[in-house]
Amino acid sequence: MIEYLSGIKGRVGIAFSGGADSTYLLRIAKDACRGRVVPFLLVSPFLSERERTWAHRVADEIGITFRELHWQPFDFHCIWGNGKDRCYYCKYVMYSKLWSVCREYGISNLLDGTQLDDIGSDRPGLKAIRELSVKIPLVYCNLNKNNIRILSYKLCLPTWDRRSQSCLATRVAEGTFITQNLLEKIENAEELLRDFNIRNAKLRVDANRTHLEILEEERFYVEGRWPEIKGHLQDIGFHYLYLGIKV
Missing domain, CATH: 3.40.50.620 (HUPs)
Structure with a gap:
């Protein structure tokens, strides 16, 4: 190299x-x-x-x-x-x-x-x-x-074990228009999830509904607090929410 x-x-x-x-x-x-x-x-x-x-x-x-x-x-x-x-x-x-x-x-x-x-x-x-x-x-x-x-x-780089972070546009399903307002809502929602100590979650948004994608190891915790989490996400503007596991 x-x-x-x-x-x-x-x-x-x-x-x-x-x-x-x-x-x-x-x-x-x-x-x-x-x-x-x-x-x-x-x-x-x-x-x-x-x-x-x-x-x-x-x-x-x-x-x-x-x-x-x-x-x-x-x-x-x-x-x-x-x-x-x-x-x-x-x-x-x-x-x-x-x-x-x-x-x-x-x-x-x-x-x-x-x-x-x-x-x-x-x-x-x-x-x-x-x-x-x-x-x-x-x-x-x-x-x-x-x-x-x-x-x-x-080399003691802080990124050695960091998960890949795709851009915010990848959260939006193909064919759904990407807008400034939508990206801001996605960013706010994922920051909210980090406040719940859910650090690897991503939203997947299309025109009609939103999936919250989490890792299998986070499933038990998220399901236990799902009504509270769902309520906060709905306050941000995501009303048709579904929980999914990242495979």
Whole structure:
């Protein structure tokens, strides 16, 4: 990994999220590309405030400063319309904007934290990454999620055991329009669930109903407090609620 990164010529931009993969990539690139690394956090209504704060904390621990790049997905019907290619268009718009900023900074390389396990999964955004010539070093170096967690643990990175955190837009079922108001309600609801010490729950929302998706180990606790939890979620605006187990 160090050998690959140190062989990259010129300045290096990294799409950083604070997740396990991009954090490991950034940490290694910091050593391999000394003084040439410029990380960016892509900020939009799709990014929760909790995840934004976490990214700053992680960067502080690594000892590197990143730049925030703000963009607006609601300017693009192909994104907020939430069709089957929404993830592709979202990634394409984000990385096109990021490339434009990179060129302004004289950055000739853009890196992403995609890892080997992502290649075999349903990730429409990978098509955009390839089309825009974004480099994916973790894949080139044959690193999967388990490898990254082990290596991150050895480096004492705070992300070594952190669960993957998808953007807020992934909570909304395909075909249901994504709105600012809906994302705010989802974010507020998931913060409420954390107040109940339910830390791995996610809402899954479509036009007619909402599923609360939890882990099997949280089931007994959630079912015991379901009337109270359901009442709070209904106060936020989710009226047709169903409880489901993540498999």
